[in-house]
Amino acid sequence: MSQEQTVYTKLRSMLLNGEFEPEQRLTEKHICDILEVSRTPVRAALLRLEAQNLVVGQSNRGYTVRGIRVRDVWDANVVRAVLEGSAAGALARQGLSDETRDTLEQSLREYGELAENVELTDRFLTLHSSANWTFHETLVSATGNESLTRSIETLAYMPVQINRTVFASDRAYAVQTVRSGLAEHHGVVAAILSGDATAAEMLMRTHSQKALRGIEAVRDRQKLGPDYLDMPFTQFIGGVGTSVAAA
Amino acid sequence: MSQEQTVYTKLRSMLLNGEFEPEQRLTEKHICDILEVSRTPVRAALLRLEAQNLVVGQSNRGYTVRGIRVRDVWDANVVRAVLEGSAAGALARQGLSDETRDTLEQSLREYGELAENVELTDRFLTLHSSANWTFHETLVSATGNESLTRSIETLAYMPVQINRTVFASDRAYAVQTVRSGLAEHHGVVAAILSGDATAAEMLMRTHSQKALRGIEAVRDRQKLGPDYLDMPFTQFIGGVGTSVAAA
DNA sequence: CCTTCAGATTTTGTATACAATTTTTCCATG
């Protein structure tokens, strides 16, 4: 793997794991020292991170760590839900290929098995996250709309999935969410297969918005005031579970 | 302005104006020779163009010009319509600030004056494009959702607006589109002000999808077959008007 | 004590040399 790839990957995970202070200045030299490479790959990596909104760059003034607030995660999820909803609607209109239908049904089966006995082990959480991801990912890319796929991918680098964190701290919430998640997945697929675009879009959007319910759950659990949306996201989530399920 | 900015801007407009063959290889040296700079700013510009999907990069193998097909423009507009629709819905829910309402009403007045006598002059087309842009732009940024704003901006670098081209070639279409556009703008604002999120979203989405009708108009005008979506966009649009109104 | 501003320092922007990799050329071989 090229140095630039390495730098990009490492910096991204450091940023997502909150290893820098929000708004902290990121000088090229500093990063060079940490990762022991020259400025060239660092500059390239920073440009890509800027395109993904993880760092903020100003000409002649370098970069700063983008401070991710709860509001940013909320907003990204709102957009993601809208886009995934429209993906479901589009699929209902254009129909599913046999291959996509197989993948989706496979994903439903996997998810179904998981829903039968919810654990709070790392293994389970990873499996759940993966099965869930497959479903969403398959559905979106099946539309064949590259702009749509890319738009959603861009959002995915912001922690759009906070369920892992909330699950780990609240068994009842986890069980309830996995069960209803399964039902919703089935509902979306049914709507798509029946060709009801409006229903498919609405069901999928509502389902994707479940991440917002997760945010609200964390808010309630921490008994936060009305301006919690302006909190740093790492601080918000930090008080609850173990770590952010990113990337 | 920095060299990198210059290179980025020039390359972008060259790409959007179809001055390179689709899929053509873009070597760094070639660009350096054309723009008379060293490789450093060129590499930076290429990274940013890649993030915007205008060039395609492969590690150790440089970049190629992304061939923009009609389908890509269509797809980008589908996504844009969905996002702008959701922006209108969000505004209906959260209400308009006085400032936003003023800007929107100002935009409606400007658009109204334009609609009263449609010309096919460059001046008119530019004014129309600008008034229209203001309306859409204001509406989206008023939501305060940065992810939403950025997602739409990313799409904007693909030629999402083809009206200028179609207008110039068909007066009846232009008059009809400007008139109905005005009515639609009013309808969206009314729905937002009345707090009807569903109506606002639907009206705005339908309105934004007018760009798709423009594509269909070009298709019909050129009497193209069913696989016109796979055509290079520059070729598709080239046979009709003057130039693509990009950036 | 605070403000101002010139000089020193740091940091980013650019060019370029060299290394690593890919692509092309072209000759030997079947």
Place this chain on the structure above:
DNA sequence: CATGGAAAAATTGTATACAAAATCTGAAGG
């Protein structure tokens, strides 16, 4: 004539030196 593959050329990846710009420092002046 087609094919394989090694040598040559071209191209990208990386490091680094220097230029340009921003930031910091500290002393002078109010």
